[in-house]
Amino acid sequence: MTETTDKTTAGSVRMWPALTFRDVDTMIDWLRAVGFTEHSTYRNEAGEVEHAEWLWPEGGGIMFGSDTTGIVRNAGGSAIYLITRDPDGAFERALSAGASVSRALEDNDYGGRGGSVLDPEGNHWSFGSYQPS
Template sequence: MAGTGGGRPSIYPTLLYADAKAAVRQLTEALGFTELALYEDEDGAVTHAELVQGNGAVMIGSKGRGGVFGAAMKEAGTVGVYVVVDDVDAHHQWAVDHGVEILMPPTDQDYGSRDYLARDVEGNLWSFGSYAPAISG
């Protein structure tokens, strides 16, 4: 379902999870991400993971590991991430078949996108759609 695309994105959403292994499993098995890297500490907690979808990527880690970033994220709320996919309806069906909580089925938007909204295992919101705005540098 997912590819690694080319080049390097300049923005990487970073999410911390109480159960980062479950999050990586859901994102790869049910939402079409590909695991690029996964690092664990001696206790098996995910210290850093990189998951790709198209030419974008997210970084995942375990909550409660300390450090400045971990402390700053300790009380953070859920996050929303938008991901462009080639076939919104097929992606949605794949997610449904894998038990992902769907908040909005595939819907045509006024601005030209077709997208759907899902919630992951720890409450973060993931939108998957066809809208890919051009960014000029």
Template structure:
């Protein structure tokens, strides 16, 4: 198996799926830190969210749905850790603080690799890192 990193490639996006106890609140928090509204598909009960998408302005999406313990093979929420590439982590940091994020790693320049970024948790306990490192 060739483990040599590819120097030239076209990246496609990975869409993370996040299941939440309060997906509307999580969507509002994500919009508050800079994600853009995408589609919302309500569940048959008219209350739960079957599927929804939020778009990162610099590329990529996240999907947010209501946690359904009947269909999921795992328990609980707040089990995901995501990294989002951004050209302006200071602006995202400012919006995250304003949205009430718990900052778990302060905004800083990394000494081991060329990146500036920070980490935080959302209201559901998911871990988010934002930085300039794009691979």
């Protein structure tokens, strides 16, 4: 297990999207490159991630684990919107870490700026400055 010492940020998060990854170590590298920080990661004796909690530094978090059965239906089929003050930077970090463009960055008619990528497993991530009210 790996665990950070500051639990105050994680304790204030009230929604944790849950993902399953086929290649969890590749996705851990991708999440770290995009800007997520590890809160805790629990591995079994075989080294598979049974449970992980990672935080988005501007608020929020995700939980994830390894697809150890090969039959998890949502592996690669999730979609998440991340609010950030720097959508261009997050978008570029995602691409540099292996994502592909799904929707180019643009200024939105409803406010904010954003764009979308597909991560190495096909999950859809949108990075934007628009904060729903």
